[in-house]
Amino acid sequence: MKYTRTLTATAIAVMLLALILSAPCLSAPPPMSSTEMLTTLEKTLYGNPVEGAIIPRVAALEAVILGKAGEGTLTERVSRLWDQLGGGREGVLSLDYKIKLAQWIVNGKIKQGSLMERLAALEDVLFGYVSKESLPARIERMVEITTGIDGVDAAYAKLAAGTAVKVVIRTGMKSSSTRPGDKVVLEVSEDVYIGDRLAIPSGTQWTSEAADPTKSGRYDLKNLLELILEPVLAIDGTPVRLYVDDNAATATQILTGLLICQGDRPERLGFFALGTAVDRLLPGSKNLDIINGTKIILSVREDVSVVSAKVK
Template identity: 30%
Template structure:
């Protein structure tokens, strides 16, 4: 009887331990997938393509391209910082993409769907008649500081009412027979969208 109880206890312990390990493994896999998705999103936003190199090499390369050196911290925190810096931004410091889009609007009264590196090169040519060899962060800041000499533009979150018409034009031909579920496509806003006399898109 004692043997059965001990054996049952061992089985229960083994089951719990296995379940915990499985949960940790699942969480690690989900975290890695999210990390890779964020990294690919950053690369696509900047270059229009993703790298097939190992994860650490990709992060190192992006950091050196953006700020000239690799940054401290875990690989997860570094990717998070890169995404915040390039894409999402903060209320105190808008993202690089926001700064370049705002600058493009000031100079050209339009915001194109070109990749970040292309926009930076084009705006540099407009402003300085040449492109710079500086890191991307410095190049973006130089453009932004010329367009907004008094500091960053006033920014606030706006809730767009349901049913608001946003005119777009596709930048590539769509084919319903060849298109796959989940496939992305490029488009451009074809007209400015205003709400209460404020430009929102």
């Protein structure tokens, strides 16, 4: 595979900042307090905020990010950590973007886990050990090894409404036992491209919730199972809303024999029957089991701009 290397990591961060500033409010996000910065850093690196006193938490982050203890007031130390990772929310997004792309290049898909876990796994595969260097040095080294010193050709591209997204259900469901609020993990099973640009990598997982079934958007009966479908995140962290249109329903039925449809709202993913709508009327057809590994196809609900990476 040949990569076009034209934009630097800095350019990626700039585009991600522009994406954030183009939100409906059309203004920069409000300043963050030191506590918010600390929590955001922990969530980014570890997956969740760390409990406990602030000073030990700051010291732990300094060991990871700077490779040494920091100096100055607590506020100055937190600000220094924040600046090291990009100096804002766009820096956080840029870090995740880099690691996701490196994962995809090395593994052919992305794997789940905190940023620190994913970076360590990549280092173990590529180098045979987990580096003890500062975090910025580790990430830049990973970028250089996987994409080249100049980075990759990253640019905004439109992910068009109606684009098919192949999904595998990772949490089994049963109409007899699944309850509203139960968490269901979904995973993108094939890369989603915008032309020759990677928009949503294979392996991307997200969680949705089971809900009380509503009336099917296509038939005069309730669905047997239903999910409130949360957006999936593109490679740059942009939320992409999916739904069931006619193309998705037809493709899924051909693929697995499962009849899916919209519920009473677009974000409702309904499971109506195994087989055809007529099969739903047969005796014994009121129970539906969706096993782990079941494949379905969904569609992008509306056009969305994504900072995608040219990989072909």
